[in-house]
Amino acid sequence: MNHPYLPVLIFLGVALAVPIGALVLARVWMRFFTPIKRSEEKNALYECGVKPLSERQTRFHSQYYMFGLLFLLFDVETVFLLPFAVAFLEMSVGAFLVAMLFILLLAEGLVWAWSKGLLNWRTNSQPNYKVYGDR
Numbered sequence: 001m002n003h004p005y006l007p008v009l010i011f012l013g014v015a016l017a018v019p020i021g022a023l024v025l026a027r028v029w030m031r032f033f034t035p036i037k038r039s040e041e042k043n044a045l046y047e048c049g050v051k052p053l054s055e056r057q058t059r060f061h062s063q064y065y066m067f068g069l070l071f072l073l074f075d076v077e078t079v080f081l082l083p084f085a086v087a088f089l090e091m092s093v094g095a096f097l098v099a100m101l102f103i104l105l106l107a108e109g110l111v112w113a114w115s116k117g118l119l120n121w122r123t124n125s126q127p128n129y130k131v132y133g134d135r
Helices: 006-033 062-086 093-115
Strands: none
Touching: 062 093
């Protein structure tokens, strides 16, 4: 009875049994060994030991998210440029032109962000774009 798919079926069974068993064990532990203590202090919001100043969540301006996306873009850009920097002296002309095109596209994104006012944090002017829900 040596079927070729028997190891796959055993692997599938173990792959299903381990997480389901862990969830069942956690539920049994919570049910029988952990007392539930309901109180106002237990149900309160928790922010690093500091009591929250307000009950509702505050909305952040979309400029923060756009700035975060720009940070990620230029952070990942360094990962892509590192191989070019390491192999700069051995690069062919084609590879050099590809690296320069990549830098040109990143500079274009930086100029666009600058022109839209995303990098202007010192003045009270609003950025030059609208996101749904912004006022």
